Amino acid sequence: MGITYEDFLDLDYEPTDEDLVCTFRIDPATGMSTEAAASRVASESSNGTWAALQTGADFTDMGATTFDIDGDLIRVAYPAGLFEPGNMPQVLSCIAGNIMGMKAVDTIRLLDCEWPESVVSAYPGPLYGSSVREEIFGVTDRPITATVPKPKVGLSTAAHAQVGYDAWVGGVDLLKDDENLTDQAFNPFSDRLTESLSLRDDAEDETGETKSYLINVTADTRTMLDRVDEVAAQGGEYVMVDIITAGWAGLQTVRERTEKHGLAIHAHRAMHAAFDRLPAHGVSMRVLAQISRLCGVDQLHTGTAGLGKLANEDTVGINGWLAGDLYGTTDVLPVASGGLHPGLLPDLLDATGTNVCVQLGGGIHGHPDGTRSGAVALRSAIDAYVEGRSITEAAEETPELAVALDKWGTETPR
Ligand SMILES: O=C(O)[C@H](O)COP(=O)(O)O
Numbered sequence: 001m002g003i004t005y006e007d008f009l010d011l012d013y014e015p016t017d018e019d020l021v022c023t024f025r026i027d028p029a030t031g032m033s034t035e036a037a038a039s040r041v042a043s044e045s046s047n048g049t050w051a052a053l054q055t056g057a058d059f060t061d062m063g064a065t066t067f068d069i070d071g072d073l074i075r076v077a078y079p080a081g082l083f084e085p086g087n088m089p090q091v092l093s094c095i096a097g098n099i100m101g102m103k104a105v106d107t108i109r110l111l112d113c114e115w116p117e118s119v120v121s122a123y124p125g126p127l128y129g130s131s132v133r134e135e136i137f138g139v140t141d142r143p144i145t146a147t148v149p150k151p152k153v154g155l156s157t158a159a160h161a162q163v164g165y166d167a168w169v170g171g172v173d174l175l176k177d178d179e180n181l182t183d184q185a186f187n188p189f190s191d192r193l194t195e196s197l198s199l200r201d202d203a204e205d206e207t208g209e210t211k212s213y214l215i216n217v218t219a220d221t222r223t224m225l226d227r228v229d230e231v232a233a234q235g236g237e238y239v240m241v242d243i244i245t246a247g248w249a250g251l252q253t254v255r256e257r258t259e260k261h262g263l264a265i266h267a268h269r270a271m272h273a274a275f276d277r278l279p280a281h282g283v284s285m286r287v288l289a290q291i292s293r294l295c296g297v298d299q300l301h302t303g304t305a306g307l308g309k310l311a312n313e314d315t316v317g318i319n320g321w322l323a324g325d326l327y328g329t330t331d332v333l334p335v336a337s338g339g340l341h342p343g344l345l346p347d348l349l350d351a352t353g354t355n356v357c358v359q360l361g362g363g364i365h366g367h368p369d370g371t372r373s374g375a376v377a378l379r380s381a382i383d384a385y386v387e388g389r390s391i392t393e394a395a396e397e398t399p400e401l402a403v404a405l406d407k408w409g410t411e412t413p414r
C-alpha cells in the first residue's frame with residue numbers, strides 16, 4: 001500500500017471521541033496550496049513522510065487526518081493509538097515535532113488541542129491544583145501571594161532567607177526562588193532550604209498564618225528527585241520546577257515522586273516564549289498550559305493579562321481552560337507574575353478573578369521602605385480588593401500602600 005499526502009486529507013471525516021484534535025494556523029510555502037500543506041502536516045506528524053511509500057500493507061494505520069480547513073486554520077485528527085499512554089515527549093514528537101520545521105509551510109503554530117479521555121486518563125493531572133489555597137494556607141476568599149527576592153541571583157543564603165522572612169511577616173504567603181536560582185556557590189540549595197524553612201517557622205509563629213516556600217529543584221532528573229526528597233524530609237510543602245527548560249520527561253518523573261511525599265508543584269515557564277511569542281509560529285501558551293495540567297503541575301505561570309512586564313497570550317482564556325472540566329482532572333492554580341505592583345492589582349484581579357496566586361518581586365523589593373513594607377502594601381491591596389474596597393481607600397489606612405501607589409501609580413512597567 002502506498003501512502004501519499006492526499007491520504008491525509010479528508011474534509012468529510014468526522015473525528016471520533018477517541019481522536020486527539022489539533023488546530024494549527026499555517027502559512028503554506030510559496031507555490032503550495034493550503035490543502036497540500038495541510039495534508040503534509042497530518043502526514044509528517046503521524047505516520048507519513050515526504051515520499052509515497054511502497055512498504056507494503058502490513059502496518060496499523062496510525063495516519064492523522066486533516067478534516068477541516070478554514071482560511072489559514074486547519075484541524076487535524078490523530079488516532080489515540082498513535083500515542084504511547086502517559087508519554088508526553090512522544091505526544092509532542094508527533095503534534096509539535098518535525099512539522100515545526102518542514103519546508104511545506106513558512107510558519108506553523110499549534111494553537112489548541114482537544115484531548116480525548118483515552119489520552120488524558122493516562123496522565124496524573126495535578127495533586128492539589130487550586131485547592132492549595134485552602135489545603136495549605138486555609139484561605140478560601142483571597143488570592144494567595146508570593147514573592148521572589150531580588151536581585152534574582154547573587155544574594156547569600158542568609159540574605160535570601162531574611163528577605164523571605166521580611167516578606168512573610170509583611171503578609172506574603174510564599175517565598176519563591178527565581179527561575180535561574182538553583183544550587184550555585186553563592187547560595188547552595190541545601191543551605192537555602194534549611195535556613196529558609198527555619199525562618200518560615202519563625203514567621204508562622206509571629207503571624208499565626210501558614211507560610212511556605214517554592215524552592216527551585218530544577219536540574220537533571222536524578223538530581224531533581226534527590227532535591228524533592230530533601231524538601232519533603234525538611235518539611236516543605238512545594239517544589240518549583242522550570243518546566244520548559246527541565247523538559248516534560250523530567251517533570252513527569254518529578255510528579256511521580258512528589259505524589260509519594262504529598263508535595264505540590266509550582267511550575268515556572270521560563271523559555272515558553274521561545275515557543276509561543278511569535279504569533280504565527282511555534283506552540284501556543286494555551287497548549288503548553290494544557291500539557292502542564294496533564295503532567296500534573298499544581299500552579300502555573302500564565303501571565304498578567306497584559307498588565308505586567310512580559311508579553312502575554314490570552315491569560316484569561318488560558319486560566320479558563322485550566323479551571324475547566326477535563327474528565328475530572330484536578331484544575332491548576334494560575335500564577336500572575338512579571339512586573340506587577342500593588343497599583344495593578346484591581347485590574348489584574350478584575351481580569352483573572354481571585355482564584356489565583358499573585359507574585360510580586362520588584363513590586364515588593366522595590367518599595368522605597370523595603371521588603372516588609374512592600375509585602376504589607378501587597379497584602380493590603382489584596383485584602384481591600386476582596387472586601388470590595390478601592391486601593392486608594394485602603395491606602396488611607398495603610399501608609400505602606402500609599403507609598404507604593406505614590407511610586408508606581410497604575411503604570412504598566414517595561
Ligand atoms: O520569576 C518570576 O516570576 C519573577 O522573577 C518576576 O519578578 P518581578 O515581579 O520582579 O517581575
Ligand SMILES: [Mg+2]
Binds near residue numbers: 148152178179
Ligand atoms: Mg523570575
